Every structure is written in C-alpha cells, then in structure tokens.
Amino acid sequence: MSLLALSNVSVRYGRLTAVRQVTFSLAEGEILFITGPNGAGKSSLLRAIAGVTPPSGGRIDFADHDITGRAPEDIARLGLSMVPEGRDVFGSLSIEENLMVGTGMHSATRGWKARAATELEAVYATFPILKDRRHSQAGLLSGGQQQMLVIGRALMTNPRLVAIDEPSLGLAPNITDQVYERLIALRAMRKLTLLIVEQSSTRAMMVGGRMMLMRGGEILLDGDARALGQSEAMQAAYFGYGEH
Amino acid sequence: MGSLLQVLFDALSLGSLYALGALGIALIFGVMRLVNFAHGDVIAACVFALLWPSVDAVAIIFAGNLPWYLLIPFLLAIGAALSVASEIVVFRRFRRANPATMMIASFALGFVIRYFLLMLFSSRPKSISLLPSLSQPVEILGARIPLLQLITIAVTMAVLFGLTTFLRRTRFGLEMRAAAENFTMARMLGVRANRVIMGAFALSGALAAAIALILGSQTGTANIMMGASVMLMAFIATVIGGMGSLAGAVLAGFLLGAIATVMQVILPPDARAFRDAFVYGAVILVLIFRPQGLLSARGTKERV
Numbered sequence: 001m002s003l004l005a006l007s008n009v010s011v012r013y014g015r016l017t018a019v020r021q022v023t024f025s026l027a028e029g030e031i032l033f034i035t036g037p038n039g040a041g042k043s044s045l046l047r048a049i050a051g052v053t054p055p056s057g058g059r060i061d062f063a064d065h066d067i068t069g070r071a072p073e074d075i076a077r078l079g080l081s082m083v084p085e086g087r088d089v090f091g092s093l094s095i096e097e098n099l100m101v102g103t104g105m106h107s108a109t110r111g112w113k114a115r116a117a118t119e120l121e122a123v124y125a126t127f128p129i130l131k132d133r134r135h136s137q138a139g140l141l142s143g144g145q146q147q148m149l150v151i152g153r154a155l156m157t158n159p160r161l162v163a164i165d166e167p168s169l170g171l172a173p174n175i176t177d178q179v180y181e182r183l184i185a186l187r188a189m190r191k192l193t194l195l196i197v198e199q200s201s202t203r204a205m206m207v208g209g210r211m212m213l214m215r216g217g218e219i220l221l222d223g224d225a226r227a228l229g230q231s232e233a234m235q236a237a238y239f240g241y242g243e244h
Numbered sequence: 245m246g247s248l249l250q251v252l253f254d255a256l257s258l259g260s261l262y263a264l265g266a267l268g269i270a271l272i273f274g275v276m277r278l279v280n281f282a283h284g285d286v287i288a289a290c291v292f293a294l295l296w297p298s299v300d301a302v303a304i305i306f307a308g309n310l311p312w313y314l315l316i317p318f319l320l321a322i323g324a325a326l327s328v329a330s331e332i333v334v335f336r337r338f339r340r341a342n343p344a345t346m347m348i349a350s351f352a353l354g355f356v357i358r359y360f361l362l363m364l365f366s367s368r369p370k371s372i373s374l375l376p377s378l379s380q381p382v383e384i385l386g387a388r389i390p391l392l393q394l395i396t397i398a399v400t401m402a403v404l405f406g407l408t409t410f411l412r413r414t415r416f417g418l419e420m421r422a423a424a425e426n427f428t429m430a431r432m433l434g435v436r437a438n439r440v441i442m443g444a445f446a447l448s449g450a451l452a453a454a455i456a457l458i459l460g461s462q463t464g465t466a467n468i469m470m471g472a473s474v475m476l477m478a479f480i481a482t483v484i485g486g487m488g489s490l491a492g493a494v495l496a497g498f499l500l501g502a503i504a505t506v507m508q509v510i511l512p513p514d515a516r517a518f519r520d521a522f523v524y525g526a527v528i529l530v531l532i533f534r535p536q537g538l539l540s541a542r543g544t545k546e547r548v
C-alpha cells in the first residue's frame with residue numbers, strides 16, 4: 001500500500017500549466033528524488049501535494065485519505081511535513097520557538113508536551129548548533145543553519161513523510177553534505193519517507209534511492225537513481241535533446 | 245510642576261487610547277494583511293451595546309447600569325463576538341483577495357454597522373453616565389488628575405502586559421506570532437488558519453470594547469461617530485509604527501498622544517483649532533525619515 005499516490009495531478013496558474021497530469025506513487029520508507037531544470041514544475045508539484053496551491057485537476061491520496069484540495073494544516077496534521085523552497089524560518093522567533101510551532105498539532109492527544117520535549121532533544125542531538133543558539137533569533141542564523149532549522153522543525157511534528165524543496169540551494173557543498181548526512185541518518189532511525197526536490201541528479205546518485213526527472217510539467221523518467229543518473233536518456237531528457 | 249504633571253497624564257491617557265486602537269488594527273493586519281477600517285465602528289457599536297435601541301434623545305440604559313465587574317466582561321465579550329462575527333460573515337470570503345479589496349470590504353462593513361446603529365438609535369448623540377464615580381479628580385503632587393485618566397493608563401498598561409505575556413508564553417500566542425510572520429508556513433506546520441484569525445479578531449474586538457468603555461466614561465456620550473476619530477489616529481499609529489509590528493503600533497500610539505497633547509499646550513490659542521494639522525505634519529516628517537515605520541514588522545532595531 002502506498003503512502004502517497006498522485007493520479008493525473010495538474011497545476012495551473014491562469015493560462016500557464018506548470019504540472020501536467022502527473023501520476024506516481026510512493027511507498028512507506030522510500031526515498032524519492034525529483035530532479036529537473038528550472039521551471040520544470042517541481043516546486044509547483046510539491047506545493048500541490050502540501051495543499052498550498054490546490055491542484056486544478058487530478059487526485060492526491062496520502063495515508064489513506066483523499067487530500068485533494070484540503071487545507072495545508074489538515075494535510076500537515078495527517079503526517080506530511082513540507083519544507084518549502086527558500087528556507088522559511090520565522091525570523092523574529094527564537095530557534096526553539098520555531099521548532100515548537102508545529103508540535104501543537106498533537107495537543108489533543110495525551111502526553112503531547114512530554115513527547116514534544118523528547119522530540120526537541122532528538123532534533124538538538126541531530127543538529128547541536130541549534131541547541132547552542134536555541135534562544136537567539138532564527139533570522140540571525142546562517143543559510144546552512146537555517147536549513148538545519150527548517151528540517152528540524154519539519155521533524156518536530158513526527159511526520160510520516162517529509163517533502164523538502166531544494167535543501168542544497170545556496171549552501172556550500174560541505175554544508176550540503178552535512179545536511180544530507182543527517183537526513184539519511186534520520187531516515188534510517190525513523191523509517192521516514194523522503195521526497196526531495198533537487199535541480200541536479202548529483203545528490204540523488206550519491207545517496208541512492210529512486211529518482212524521477214521532471215521537465216515541462218511532466219515526469220519523463222522514473223527509476224533507480226544511480227542507474228538513471230548515468231544513462232544517456234537522463235542527459236537527453238534533462239536538456240531536451242532530440243525533441244522538436 | 246503640577247501643570248507639567250497634568251500634561252504628562254493627558255499625553256499618557258490620550259496615547260493609551262491610540263495605542264489600544266492601533267494594537268487592534270495591527271493584530272488583524274499581522275495575520276491577514278487586512279487594514280480593518282470597521283474597527284472604529286465596532287468601538288461605537290460597543291458603546292451602544294450599553295443602551296436599549298430607541299431613537300429618543302434620552303438614552304435608555306440597558307447594560308450600562310451593571311456593576312463594573314459585570315459591565316467590563318460583558319462589553320469585552322460583545323466586542324469580541326462582534327469582531328469574530330465580522331470575520332465569519334464578511335472577511336472570511338475575502339481571504340484570498342488582495343489587500344485593497346479587503347480594505348474596501350472593511351469600509352463597507354463599517355458603513356453597515358454605522359447605519360445599523362443610526363437606524364436603531366438615531367444620529368443624535370445621547371448622554372450616558374458610565375461609571376460616574378470615576379470622574380472625580382485625584383491630587384498628585386499638586387496636580388488634579390481625573391481618576392478616570394489614571395485608570396485608563398493603568399488599564400492600558402495591564403492590557404499591554406497581559407497581551408505580551410499571552411503572545412510570548414502561550415501556545416496560541418506562539419502560533420499567532422508564527423502566523424503573523426509567515427501564514428502559509430505556519431499552516432504547513434499544522435497551525436489552523438481559522439483559529440488564529442478568529443483569535444486575532446476576538447482580541448481586536450475586546451480591545452475595541454476597552455476603548456469604548458474609556459471613551460464612553462470620558463465623554464459621557466454615545467455617538468455613532470465616536471470610534472471614527474480614534475480609528476483615524478490608531479490607523480496612523482499602525483503606519484508609523486511599521487504595519488504589523490505590535491510594539492511599533494503601541495509606541496507610535498503613545499507618541500501621537502504625546503505630540504497631540506504637547507501641541508495643545510504650546511500652540512498659540514489661535515492655532516489650537518488646527519492642532520491636528522500640526523500632528524499630521526509631524527507624522528509626515530516621521531514617514532519621510534522612516535518610511536518603513538518606526539519598528540518595521542520583522543526588524544529588531546529600535547529607534548525613535
């Protein structure tokens with residue numbers, strides 16, 4: 001049974017169609033990279049899944065619920081945590097406050113405060129720099145630290161699926177390495193399902209897993225990251241060779 | 245000494261009114277980028293909630309006779325309920341509209357409330373005596389300060405302290421601050437949009453009721469236009485404060501109160517009628533030097 005399933009999902013902005021009838025499904029515990037050039041529609045697809053930009057057509061199911069057109073908070077509460085492009089930290093809130101925002105979604109269940117505290121320590125264990133600066137304003141963090149913060153914040157809600165839009169954007173390669181290292185470790189620890197958007201296939205090939213190539217709003221290729229990454233088809237599809 | 249003290253208390257109590265008004269506007273602006281021009285009419289509606297509907301010149305007191313410990317919660321609840329109702333009935337439909345559309349909707353709502361009051365109560369100001377014991381003066385260092393002024397200032401300080409504590413220490417406050425900064429991101433973390441927005445409207449409505457109480461006791465009249473002048477100054481205070489910055493709104497409210505009071509004292513008698521023109525002149529000066537407002541919403545620097 002798949003955790004996330006899209007069928008014929010389209011996203012339109014006025015007359016522009018950013019995502020065209022995309023269909024795929026993702027099993028629990030899987031790691032999927034969606035790669036593709038600028039304007040491929042990757043972010044639009046993620047925003048549709050998270051409920052931020054409702055799809056103009058098709059159907060999205062998550063954790064046995066039809067989430068098509070549902071509000072972002074409802075989708076988040078089902079266990080889908082989204083880290084949007086551009087690291088949206090709450091700049092005027094402290095780091096710890098940033099981390100705590102999402103924990104309120106469990107406030108109806110017993111013992112949620114204790115669990116949030118445990119979760120907080122777990123995030124701090126993964127990203128010690130956040131603990132050192134937990135009372136300072138999040139807006140003052142460096143780009144890499146902010147990326148760690150938003151990933152940590154997404155984990156605080158104890159989600160089943162984390163969708164991350166370009167975690168490496170604007171980061172030095174060694175910082176990106178760190179971020180990925182932590183992500184992979186976390187995934188192993190929690191049997192988390194990951195959906196990661198990146199422009200290039202480099203990371204996907206390093207990490208392994210499943211990879212899809214998106215271009216012009218469509219999914220052109222879908223397969224094993226390492227095998228696909230080395231294939232001629234990938235190059236051709238990415239740059240659009242042989243299309244007229 | 246005595247008269248200086250008097251000026252200080254005048255400035256503080258006028259500033260309190262503006263600060264409370266500005267907070268009510270900034271709270272809502274923070275979470276939904278709506279400049280709510282109906283706020284002044286909510287203030288007026290709260291005053292009239294103390295009376296029975298009638299077009300007679302003499303006010304027929306309804307809730308106005310309640311003892312203060314019932315009167316205050318009653319009026320705060322009325323303000324909050326009216327404000328939340330305006331969100332559910334009107335503003336919810338404009339969530340995805342652009343800020344100008346929402347602002348126009350708020351003007352329209354303001355007119356509806358005003359003309360509704362006009363229909364029920366007529367346009368004649370009615371005299372009411374609300375908490376009359378508060379108008380006696382108190383002697384402080386040779387200055388005679390009306391008790392009401394002291395209470396106004398004390399209540400405002402208590403409200404500011406309470407609101408700050410609420411926003412900083414409670415779960416709901418945390419969600420509101422997060423939503424004010426980035427609403428979509430907060431929702432992606434499971435923060436319920438409707439709850440946060442209704443909470444902001446409820447707080448804002450309760451603040452409107454607090455202003456209604458103060459204005460009603462100060463002026464001893466109920467007048468359908470009474471919210472409008474506070475609203476204008478409060479709106480200006482939110483702009484000078486930096487739209488959406490709560491601290492800025494409060495600071496600017498007190499600043500405006502101080503400027504207006506000082507102008508009243510130092511302007512030659514002939515020019516006093518034009519006090520507001522001078523106040524607006526000062527506002528323009530502030531905005532020339534700090535177009536983003538005193539404290540811009542995300543800024544951390546403080547400069548006056």
Ligand SMILES: Nc1ncnc2c1ncn2[C@@H]1O[C@H](COP(=O)(O)OP(=O)(O)OP(=O)(O)O)[C@@H](O)[C@H]1O
Nearest residue numbers: 013016018036037038039040041042043044045199
């Ligand atoms: N809010 C919007 N309004 C109108 N058009 C949009 C909007 N967001 C994206 N688009 C358009 O939709 C198309 C897909 O954009 P999208 O951001 O999804 O691409 P992307 O694959 O994430 O690109 P990048 O790698 O540059 O982030 C682009 O043509 C873009 O201009």
Ligand SMILES: [Mg+2]
Nearest residue numbers: 042043044085
């Ligand atoms: Mg993108």
